[in-house]
Amino acid sequence: MYTVTDPATGELIEEVPNSTDEQVQAAIDRVHRGYASWRSRPVAERARIVARAAELFAERSDELAAIMTLEMGKRINEGRGEIGIVVDIFNYYADNGPALLADEPLSIKGGDAVITKGPIGPLLGIMPWNFPCYQVARFVAPNLVLGNTILLKHASICPRSAAAIESVLRDAGVPEDVYVNTFASSKQIPAILADPRIQGVSLTGSEQAGISVAADAGKNLKKSVLELGGSDPLIVLDTDDLDETVKAVATARMRNCGQSCNAPKRMIVLADLYDDFVDRLTKRVASVYLPGDPADPETKLPPLASVAAADEVAAQVETAVRQGATLRTGGHRIEPGAYLEATVLTDVTPQMDAYYEEIFGPVVIVFRAETEEQAIAIANDSPFGLGASVWGTDPERGRRVAEQIEAGMVYLNSAGGSQADLPFGGIKRSGMGRELGPAGIEEFMNKKSIRL
Numbered sequence: 281m282y283t284v285t286d287p288a289t290g291e292l293i294e295e296v297p298n299s300t301d302e303q304v305q306a307a308i309d310r311v312h313r314g315y316a317s318w319r320s321r322p323v324a325e326r327a328r329i330v331a332r333a334a335e336l337f338a339e340r341s342d343e344l345a346a347i348m349t350l351e352m353g354k355r356i357n358e359g360r361g362e363i364g365i366v367v368d369i370f371n372y373y374a375d376n377g378p379a380l381l382a383d384e385p386l387s388i389k390g391g392d393a394v395i396t397k398g399p400i401g402p403l404l405g406i407m408p409w410n411f412p413c414y415q416v417a418r419f420v421a422p423n424l425v426l427g428n429t430i431l432l433k434h435a436s437i438c439p440r441s442a443a444a445i446e447s448v449l450r451d452a453g454v455p456e457d458v459y460v461n462t463f464a465s466s467k468q469i470p471a472i473l474a475d476p477r478i479q480g481v482s483l484t485g486s487e488q489a490g491i492s493v494a495a496d497a498g499k500n501l502k503k504s505v506l507e508l509g510g511s512d513p514l515i516v517l518d519t520d521d522l523d524e525t526v527k528a529v530a531t532a533r534m535r536n537c538g539q540s541c542n543a544p545k546r547m548i549v550l551a552d553l554y555d556d557f558v559d560r561l562t563k564r565v566a567s568v569y570l571p572g573d574p575a576d577p578e579t580k581l582p583p584l585a586s587v588a589a590a591d592e593v594a595a596q597v598e599t600a601v602r603q604g605a606t607l608r609t610g611g612h613r614i615e616p617g618a619y620l621e622a623t624v625l626t627d628v629t630p631q632m633d634a635y636y637e638e639i640f641g642p643v644v645i646v647f648r649a650e651t652e653e654q655a656i657a658i659a660n661d662s663p664f665g666l667g668a669s670v671w672g673t674d675p676e677r678g679r680r681v682a683e684q685i686e687a688g689m690v691y692l693n694s695a696g697g698s699q700a701d702l703p704f705g706g707i708k709r710s711g712m713g714r715e716l717g718p719a720g721i722e723e724f725m726n727k728k729s730i731r732l
Contacts, residue, residue, distance in 0.1 A: 282439035282463050287353035287583040287618040288574055296439040299463045304472065307462045311402040311429040312477040314457025319399050319427035323381050326425050327374045333421075333452035334370035337363055337413075340448060344413055347440045349574045352409045352585040353618065357577050358536060365698060366417040372700035373721065377425035380721050388731070396728045399427035400503070401479035403724055404472055406493065408485045409435035409585050410539045416445055418704065419482045419505075420459065422721035430459045431478070437586065439463065470496045480504065480724045484541075487638075487709055505713030505723050507541065507705060509638040510666030513659035514544035514695060515681060516553060517652065517672035525671060526560045530644070532695030534569050534622060537582050538642040539589075541710075542667040542689070542696045545639060547646045548655045554648045558608065562624045565644065566609040569622035583618040584641055590618040593641030597623055600634035610642075636663060652681065660686045666706035667696045688714075 282296040299307070318326070337344070345359030354362070384395040405419045412434070420430055434442035446461040464472065466489075472478055473496045480503035483493045490508040497504040514532075519525040532544050549557045572579030584590040590613060597611040610623035623643040628634050634645065649655035659668060667689040670678045675692065682690040688706035691697065698704055698716065705714040713723050 282436045282442075284351055284440060285437065285586065286350055287586055290587060290616050290618070293350065294439070296463055298465045299468070301468065301471070304462055304464050304468055307431055307460045308402070308472065308475055308477055310457040310460050311431045314455055315399075315402055315429045318429055318455065318458045321427075323378045323425065323427075326427065327377045329453040330370050330377070330421055330425050331374035333449055333454070334367045334374060336448045336452050337370065337417075338367045340444070344441070344444055346575075347444055348412050349582075351438050351440060352412065353574050353583040354536065355574050355577075355579055355582045362411055362414050365700070366413050368700040369414075369417040369716065370421045372716075373421045373425045376701075376718075377422070377721065380718055381426065386729075392732045394730050394732060396726075396730060397426075397722075398726045398728065399423075400724050400726050402429045402431060402477055404469075404478050404481040405430055405432045406469065406481065406483040406485065406489070407432065407434045407438075409437050410536060410541075412438045412441035413445060414698070415484045418698075418715045418720065419484075420449075422715075423724055424454065424458070426721055426725060428479075428724055429457070431472070432459065432461050433464045433469070434461070436465075469493065473497055473500050473502055478502065482713075482715075482723070483507070490711060503724060505705075505715065506711035507713070507715065508666075508709065508711040509640075509664060510541045510543075510706060510710050511545045511636075511638045511662050511664045512542055512667045512669070512687070512696060513546045513548055513662070513685070514669045515649075515655045515659060515671065515685075516547065516549045516557065517655070517670065517674075517677060517681065518550070519553070519671060520673055522553065522556060522560060526557060526564055528695060530561060530564050530568070533644050534565075534581065534642050537584055538593075539585060539640050540696075542698070542704075544669055544695045545643075545645065546659070546662075547644060548649050548658050549646060550652070550655060551648055551650050554646075558624070558626055558646050561644065561646065562608040565622045565624050569642065571614055571619045571621070581619070581622055581642060584620060585618065587618045589641070590620045593639060593643060594620055596634060596637065596639050597625065597643060600625055600628060600632055603632040603634075604629065605632060605634060630661070638664065652677075656681060656684050660684075663709045664706070665708035666710035667691070669693075669695050 610621035
């Protein structure tokens with residue numbers, strides 16, 4: 281079943297049956313059938329439809345935000361903000377897609393050539409629950425402009441978001457056989473990827489989900505893009521306003537109740553600032569991030585997406601403390617619902633599970649570094665490599681540190697984030713491939729060389 285359970289109360293709202301094998305096959309038939317006509321439409325026409333989708337997402341912002349609040353507990357204002365970036369993404373590819381798909385002349389030995397840029401065929405998208413609309417947008421918008429067709433499997437707790445997104449795209453003019461939502465189960469994914477008509481897969485999700493999908497994609501020689509977990513470091517070199525830095529760090533970590541792959545999760549602070557930083561951060565987390573109704577705009581700490589998710593994060597905190605970490609504040613479950621107190625941990629060492637694992641919830645871990653070099657070493661001592669950020673008053677020093685960090689993205693004096701025109705993605709166990717920006721339209725592109 282796909283289920284809607286209010287994480288603020290634990291109340292079961294709705295159950296939606298999984299698609300049958302026959303329904304999944306029919307969905308594959310549809311996106312295969314729709315591909316020939318969609319790819320043959322002029323790029324400008326596809327771009328106009330994507331631009332219309334942006335308008336409809338903006339018009340339905342309140343409706344979509346309310347759905348996300350009910351399904352996974354997102355704060356209502358953060359839901360509206362998520363739709364804002366969705367609109368930006370659709371507009372970016374509508375505006376820039378035709379230029380990004382223009383032929384590329386190439387001078388070669390003995391003559392000339394041209395590289396044409398076209399689609400490769402029907403694609404499978406496997407989407408997560410933490411950003412139900414944004415994650416879909418960054419996969420779907422560029423590929424619709426490019427000319428690929430989409431079979432979309434959303435997270436099992438987001439059936440209403442899945443249906444609402446399909447409705448927006450249909451009303452924008454995306455044909456019924458070009459974007460098809462399926463309530464497939466994870467057990468049906470291998471068969472979908474084995475189907476010769478599916479040409480690629482994009483997954484945003486957990487590390488284990490990525491391993492499984494990558495194995496099935498590789499076995500069937502299908503292109504894959506994987507955006508997986510992260511344990512992003514945030515290095516504080518110095519500051520001329522510690523209170524503002526602490527506020528920005530806390531805001532970034534607690535965004536989406538800590539359930540962001542590219543949120544800063546490991547704060548690495550140089551020794552001369554460490555004690556003061558930890559003291560102010562602990563006081564802010566304990567006093568500002570108090571649990572409340574996610575539908576209330578004044579709430580700062582909503583529930584996690586599910587009781588299971590809250591229990592898992594609470595268990596990770598408990599294990600860290602048992603292994604010797606210092607619990608500065610928080611760490612306890614709050615019932616009913618999927619609430620967890622906002623938490624600060626220090627004194628985490630490489631011998632502890634929390635040092636290397638991703639904690640996907642409202643938990644801040646702060647490390648002390650004696651030198652800039654040690655800060656960089658701690659930042660890179662991770663199996664993940666999604667994003668990172670460096671804070672300081674000297675731009676040249678910040679860039680020098682940024683260039684030494686092993687990550688797909690580094691931000692200076694801002695704690696991560698996402699924007700339509702900037703490529704997004706990681707290295708190491710954070711996945712492979714890029715989304716957004718010019719790179720986002722190239723992952724499932726056929727760059728065909730034609731020798732003239």
